[in-house]
Amino acid sequence: MKNIFKLMTLFLTFFVLSSTSTYAQGKSQDKIKGKKENVNKVKDDIDEEAEEYQEKAKEMKEKGKANKDKAKDKMKEKKEKGKVEKDMAKDKMKEEKDKGNAYGRDKGDMTGKEFGQHRAAMAKEKIENSEKSFNENEETLKNGRAKVKEAKEKVEKQREDKSVNEEILKQKEEKISKAEEKLNELEEVIKKGKEKVRKKGEEIDKVVKPVEN
Amino acid sequence: MKKISLLVMSIILIGIVSCRDTKKEQEELDKTLDTIESVEQEIDETVEEVEKKAEEVESALKELDSI
Numbered sequence: 001m002k003n004i005f006k007l008m009t010l011f012l013t014f015f016v017l018s019s020t021s022t023y024a025q026g027k028s029q030d031k032i033k034g035k036k037e038n039v040n041k042v043k044d045d046i047d048e049e050a051e052e053y054q055e056k057a058k059e060m061k062e063k064g065k066a067n068k069d070k071a072k073d074k075m076k077e078k079k080e081k082g083k084v085e086k087d088m089a090k091d092k093m094k095e096e097k098d099k100g101n102a103y104g105r106d107k108g109d110m111t112g113k114e115f116g117q118h119r120a121a122m123a124k125e126k127i128e129n130s131e132k133s134f135n136e137n138e139e140t141l142k143n144g145r146a147k148v149k150e151a152k153e154k155v156e157k158q159r160e161d162k163s164v165n166e167e168i169l170k171q172k173e174e175k176i177s178k179a180e181e182k183l184n185e186l187e188e189v190i191k192k193g194k195e196k197v198r199k200k201g202e203e204i205d206k207v208v209k210p211v212e213n
Numbered sequence: 214m215k216k217i218s219l220l221v222m223s224i225i226l227i228g229i230v231s232c233r234d235t236k237k238e239q240e241e242l243d244k245t246l247d248t249i250e251s252v253e254q255e256i257d258e259t260v261e262e263v264e265k266k267a268e269e270v271e272s273a274l275k276e277l278d279s280i
Contacts, residue, residue, distance in 0.1 A: 105246055112242040116249075123249045123256075130260045137267045144274050151277045172280045179273040186266045193259040200252040207248045 120208035127201050134190050134197075141190065144183045151176050 107115040155172050158164040164172075 105243075112238045116242055116245045119246060119249045123253050126253055126256050130256050133260050134263065137263055140267050140270060144270055147274055147277055151280045154280055175273075175276045175280065179270070179277055182266070182270045182273040186263070186270045189263050189266045193263050196259050197256060200256060203248060204252055207245045 116208055120204050123204050124201065127197055127204070130193070130197050134194055137186065137190055141183060141186055144179065144186075148176055148180050148183065151179075 110118060151172070155169055155176065158172075159166075159169055
C-alpha cells in the first residue's frame with residue numbers, strides 16, 4: 001500500500017512537472033510566434049517604407065529630369081535670345097557705321113568751324129582711347145615676356161633634372177617659341193600702331209584750326 | 214532813284230560775296246571732315262589689329278600654363 005502511494009505521488013509529480021513544462025514551452029512558443037509576427041510586421045513596415053522611398057526617389061528623379069530638360073530648354077532659349085540680341089547689336093553697329101558720314105556731317109546749330117573743331121575733338125578722343133588700348137596691350141606684352149621667361153627656366157630645370165622625357169621637353173619648347181613669336185608680332189603691331197596714331201594725331205592738328213573768339 | 218539802285222546793287226553784291234564765302238566754308242569743312250573720318254577709320258583698323266594680335270598672344274600664353 002505504501003509502495004502504491006509512493007508510486008502514485010511520483011506519477012502525480014511527474015504529471016504536474018510535465019504539464020508545467022508543456023505550458024511553459026507553449027507560452028515560450030507563443031512568445032516566439034509573437035516576436036516573429038512583430039519581426040514580420042517590422043519587416044513589412046520597412047518594406048513599405050522602402051517602397052515609398054523608392055517611389056519618391058523615382059518621382060524626384062523624374063522631376064529632376066523634367067527640371068533638367070526645362071533648364072536645358074531655357075538655356076537653349078537664352079542662347080538663341082543672346083544670339084539674336086548679338087546679331088541685333090551687330091546690325092545696329094553696322095547701321096551706325098554706315099550712318100557714320102551722315103552723323104559726322106550733321107552740323108546742327110554749329111558753324112562750319114565749330115563743327116570741324118567738334119569732330120576733331122571726337123577724333124582726338126578716339127586717339128586717346130587707342131593709346132590707352134596700346135598701353136594695356138603693352139602690359140599684356142610685358143606679362144607675356146615674363147611668363148615665357150619663367151617657362152623657359154622651368155623647362156631648362158626639367159632638362160637638367162632629367163625628370164621629363166626629351167620629346168615632351170621639345171614639345172614644351174615649341175609652345176614657348178610659338179608664344180615668343182606671337183609676342184614679337186604683338187610688339188611690332190603695337191609699335192607700328194603707336195607711330196600711325198601719332199601721325200594721325202598730327203594730321204588732325206593740321207587740318208583743324210583753332211576757333212577765333 | 215539813284216540811291217535806291219545803289220542800295221539794291223550793294224545788297225546783291227553782299228549776297229554774292231556771302232554765298233561765295235559759304236560755299237568756300239562748306240568745301241573746307243568737307244575736306245576737314247574727310248580727313249577726320251579717314252583718320253578715325255584708320256585708328257579703328259589699327260586698334261582692331263592690335264586687339265586681334267593680343268588675343269592670339271593670350272591664347273599662346275595659355276598653352277604655357279600646362280608646362
